[in-house]
Amino acid sequence: MYRKKDATPEFPRMHLAFGGTLREDNRWVLLSLAIPWDEVEKRYAELMNPGNGRPALPVRVALGACIIKEKLKTTDEETVEQIRENPYLQYFIGYEEYRDEQPFDPSMMVHFRKRLSGEILKEINDLIVEREVKATGTYTEGKEKGPPEGEGGKCGTLIVDATCAPEAMRFPHDVTTLDEARRKTERIIDRLHDAMPEGSVKPRTHRKIARREFLSFIRNRKPRVRDIRRALKTQLQYIERNLRNITEMAAVAGFSNLSRKEYRDLLVISEYVRQQRELYREGELAGSGRIMSIWKPHVRAIARGKARGMYEFGAKLSVSLVEGYARVERLSWDNYNEGIELKAQIEAHKERYGAYPEVVCADKIYRNRDNLEFCKEHGIRLSGPKLGRPYKDEQRKRAQRRIEREDEAMRVAIEGKFGEGKTRYTLDRIETRLKETSESVIMMVFLLMNLAKVVRVRGRDLLFVFVYLIKGIAENLCFGFGFNRKAVRAA
Numbered sequence: 001m002y003r004k005k006d007a008t009p010e011f012p013r014m015h016l017a018f019g020g021t022l023r024e025d026n027r028w029v030l031l032s033l034a035i036p037w038d039e040v041e042k043r044y045a046e047l048m049n050p051g052n053g054r055p056a057l058p059v060r061v062a063l064g065a066c067i068i069k070e071k072l073k074t075t076d077e078e079t080v081e082q083i084r085e086n087p088y089l090q091y092f093i094g095y096e097e098y099r100d101e102q103p104f105d106p107s108m109m110v111h112f113r114k115r116l117s118g119e120i121l122k123e124i125n126d127l128i129v130e131r132e133v134k135a136t137g138t139y140t141e142g143k144e145k146g147p148p149e150g151e152g153g154k155c156g157t158l159i160v161d162a163t164c165a166p167e168a169m170r171f172p173h174d175v176t177t178l179d180e181a182r183r184k185t186e187r188i189i190d191r192l193h194d195a196m197p198e199g200s201v202k203p204r205t206h207r208k209i210a211r212r213e214f215l216s217f218i219r220n221r222k223p224r225v226r227d228i229r230r231a232l233k234t235q236l237q238y239i240e241r242n243l244r245n246i247t248e249m250a251a252v253a254g255f256s257n258l259s260r261k262e263y264r265d266l267l268v269i270s271e272y273v274r275q276q277r278e279l280y281r282e283g284e285l286a287g288s289g290r291i292m293s294i295w296k297p298h299v300r301a302i303a304r305g306k307a308r309g310m311y312e313f314g315a316k317l318s319v320s321l322v323e324g325y326a327r328v329e330r331l332s333w334d335n336y337n338e339g340i341e342l343k344a345q346i347e348a349h350k351e352r353y354g355a356y357p358e359v360v361c362a363d364k365i366y367r368n369r370d371n372l373e374f375c376k377e378h379g380i381r382l383s384g385p386k387l388g389r390p391y392k393d394e395q396r397k398r399a400q401r402r403i404e405r406e407d408e409a410m411r412v413a414i415e416g417k418f419g420e421g422k423t424r425y426t427l428d429r430i431e432t433r434l435k436e437t438s439e440s441v442i443m444m445v446f447l448l449m450n451l452a453k454v455v456r457v458r459g460r461d462l463l464f465v466f467v468y469l470i471k472g473i474a475e476n477l478c479f480g481f482g483f484n485r486k487a488v489r490a491a
Contacts (some may be wrong), residue, residue: 009125027455031067034454036131040124047115053060062112063124064093067451068381073426076109110437117437122328125447129325130352130460132454136323154358154379155169158328158349159321161363161414162338164302165442166314168431172292172301174229174276178235179214179267181294182208185242188262191244197252203245210238230237232280268297298333298435314430315442318347321414325450331439339365343374355378361411383407421445 022029037060044059068089069079080102083089087098095103159170170176186205193202215233216422247267255263272291272454291297292313301311318341329345342362350356360366360375361383375382385404391397421427425445432438 010282016124022088022091026088028092030455030459031451032064032092034128034451034458035063036124036127039127043120043123044115047120057108058094060094060101063116064089065103066112066116066440066444067448068092070425070441070448076106077179078107078453079109080104113432113437113440114434116440116444117436118331118443121440121443121447125443125450126327128447128450128454129322129327131169132450132457133323133325133353155353155355156322156349156357157359157361158346158357159322159361159411159414160319160338160342160345160366160409161418162316162318163418163427164304164312164314164316165427165438166312167296167299168429169293169296169299172313174279175214175217175231175235175294177272177294178232178239178276179211181272182239182242183211184234184262184265184294185239185246185269188246188258188266188387189242189249191257191258191262192249192253195257196249199254200252200387203249205242205245206238210235231282232276236273236280240270240277240325243270265294271298295432300333300335302335315438317442318345319414319417319446320349321348321417323412324453326414326417327444328443331442333435336367339368339371342366342371346374346378346380359383359407359410361407361414363411383411388444417449420449425449 025180040063041059044062048056065079065083066085068074069076072079072082074082082104083093084099084101090098090103093103109143144372173405186207189203193200214231216276217227220227255266258266267300268291272294275285275290284473288300290300292299292301299313302316303310303315304312308311316332316335316338318338320327329348330341346360347355357380359381364384367382367384372382372387374380383404384407385400391400418427425448426441427445430438430441432441
């Protein structure tokens, strides 16, 4: 059940325990003004049953708490404590007066992330980006007005690139993961044995021997290939025997005695053991979807080729940047070639703003034959070196190099956006466990970066207006006292 609030609280009326009022230029007050709460509430209310159930907390509390957690980079428990102690944070989540009590239980943060899914946060982000980009005047207010004036009806610059949002997980060493899977199956056997009829014989698991063999292998800093294969084989044999025993015991006791997490782990372990047995026999795995972690089975290896490692383990993102505002065009847990996404991103740009971009700045992986032909057909300049032989004319050659340097300077902006998300926020280490909550955190990072830019732009505009007014007043005063107006302007 969800109940809409009638009005947004005004911060001058907010009662403070020690007197005084909130400052209008506080960062949380400015950030709250940049969020379209009414539009967000309409989308959030659709998820709730309007007539039945306990009333849910308002969307301003749910979304505001997630934004506070991401901006301050705190835990769920610390986020609740920060809200309890700070009146500005209480105003940000919609309180009308200061309350020295917990706003909600910290476990509610998980439910907030589930309700505010990646798709919903993406819609909110798109709403904010379209509003701010169209306010710049570079783009049209809608397709009904037609394409803007310019060369070939093009407008703006589209910057595209891809990155990975690594998960907070242990490096997926096969023998170590198999040892973890074996210990989980042993605990499941213990649970099923407690539910078996009295007098049933508990199957042998050889857990002490298996643990001793694993420790003997893992302490070897430079194991040979035959040592690795021997360790894989022995651990696989232990787990496969445990899985056979679990199947026989479940036929009597049933899987209802297992918790939801234990049953989920059992399904993941069964698939993981099948994959490891195929890898052991064939040396390769047919198809994709190789499991890297028992407790995060949705995570895949993303080939990146960076200096610190060939692979990253997390979600892969295709991102577009327009006027400094970032959108996540695609989020996938499987590896893919981001070059094939360029056409869809360009068509999405036309759908949003009514015209194709004039320039597309991208790195080399996007410069394939299909993308080059597509851009040439629609009159779009794709950044990068010219195909074919270089110009013989030195002047044209220098002009081409200058254009390439300018395009590369513009493309760096999206790399800076990735750096902002991974240094100032948590895009470099996603600490949530579930697939849907991880997607929510990733989208929240991009939403928060765009909101921060909105606050910066509006603050810069206000500063410009203030300076312009002060300058005008000074000119009028100086002119009244007989000073030269041009000399004052030059000063």
